[in-house]
Structures are given as structure tokens and as C-alpha cells.
Amino acid sequence: MPQLQILRLRSNMFSGHIPDNLTCIVSLHYLDISGNNISGNIPWSLSDLKAMTTVISERTAEDYNFEESIPVIMKDQKRDYNFQLYKLLVNLDLSSNSLTGHIPEGISLLIGLTNLNLSSNQLMGEIPNQIGNLKHLESMDISYNEFSGAIPSSLSALTSLRHLNLSYNNLSGPIPSGPQLQILDNQMYIYSGNPGLCGPPLSRNCSANDGQQSGLEDMNHMSSVYLGTSIGFVVDLWIVFCTMLMKRTWRAAYFQFIDMIYDKVYVQVVVRWARLMKNAQDDAP
CATH class of the missing domain: 1.20.5 (Single alpha-helices involved in coiled-coils or other helix-helix interfaces)
Structure with a gap:
């Protein structure tokens, strides 16, 4: 079905991996498989979804005609989008599954994305710095995973971003500064559950x-x-002790050496003591 534009399979009991041949659906600009039991890695091949690698303008959007409104989970809210708005929505929602591994860097090629939701999985590693290439991204949610490392400074370049959720991961280091990140709502909520983060808006210095x-x-x-x-x-x-214990000649030489040192020290002490006593007697009146 290469002309399929919308694929919504959310809240079912699907399992297995994300199939690579999804990229054959060249017109797919809305993919929602959240709330299932999908496992495995996020395939690199998703970066070949042609309809997501281009920005849908008002002119090209005329080809997308929907007569009914469709509910969309975006910015942590359920909203109904009619076809006039929905035709401009480029969505990738893989949340609430059992996905593992890293975010493939190729996801940065999906420059048409307006909503990216990878929350509530078991993803790990660092957030790729190339995520800043998604200039049209309005909502990004990667909460409740196992991401680590620093928050990439490129997030501050997402000028269209209106909602961000990085909570409950293992992120660390200073929170990037940037005008776009500072205007987001619920600043504390964005970064909560990451004890290694520091800097404004958190109180940790x-x-x-x-x-x-x-x-x-x-x-x-x-x-x-x-x-x-x-x-x-x-x-x-122990090496010295064991060697002396096994070698009789070494043991005899060692004790002879100790006796010689003892004799020299004893003679020096006696001579110095005798000199001190003699000097004391000479100084006496």
C-alpha cells in the first residue's frame, strides 16, 4: 500500500519488531504504533520514510483530504485535528512499547516531523546531537527511558518547539541555555527524574x-x-621471605648482613657515647 498516508495501530497487543518494509509506504506521514508490545531496536530504515523527509507546505497539503476529525496524542494532551490541520501533521509515535537500543542518528533526516514521541520504552545511550536538525518539531517526548549523558545543546535550535519532556532518564550535566528552551512551559517538569542534571531552572548548582x-x-x-x-x-x-625460606645460602647471607649492620651501628653508638662522656668530664670544673 505505497499510497497509505496514515497508519494508526495504537493500544493493541501487537508484538515483534518494527518491519523494515514500512519504508515502502512512500506517502506515510503519520505513524502511530504506541501502546503495544513492540520490541527490538528502532530501525535505521525509518529515516527513508519519504513523506517525513520533506516539509509539507500549505500548497502540497491540498493533496491530503480527510472528512473527519482524528484524535492525536500530542504535547501530553489528546486533541482532535480536523483535516485542515491534520494534513500538516507529520507524526512518529512509538511510545509505550518495549523498544531497546539507541535512537538512530538517521532519525534526524525526518526533517518534516512535527511530533516525535518515544516515551515509556527501554531506550538508552545519548540523545543524538543531530536531533537539532528537526527544525519543524513542535513536540518531543522521550521521557521514562534510560537515556544518559548530556542534553545536546542543539535542542535550543528547535525554534518551532512548544513541548519538551526529558523526565525520568539518567541524563547528567548542565541544562543547555537558549531562548527557545527558556520559553517552554513547566520547566521543572521537563527535567524531573534526572538527578545528574544541574543548572537553571533546577536549584542544583x-x-x-x-x-x-x-x-x-x-x-x-x-x-x-x-x-x-x-x-x-x-x-x-612475601617474595623475599619465601626466597630466603627456600634458599639456605641466601638466608645465611641475609643474617650475616644483619649482624654486620648491627655491629657497625653498635660500635658507632659506643664510640659516640664515649666521646660525649669524655667531653662532659673535661668541661667539669
């Missing part, structure tokens, strides 16, 4: 956080040094 982290790293480093030195001393001591 990045410089203090970095200093504490540096101190912890120094403490761990010193502990490693002390542990390594102690282990090396014990190992060397």
Missing part, C-alpha cells in the same frame, strides 16, 4: 556539583593508590 564530583574522583584515586601500594608491599615482602 553546576559548579558545586562539579566540585563535589571532582572531590569524589580524587578520593577514589587516592584510595586506589594506597591500596595498590599496600598490595605491592605485601607481595614484595
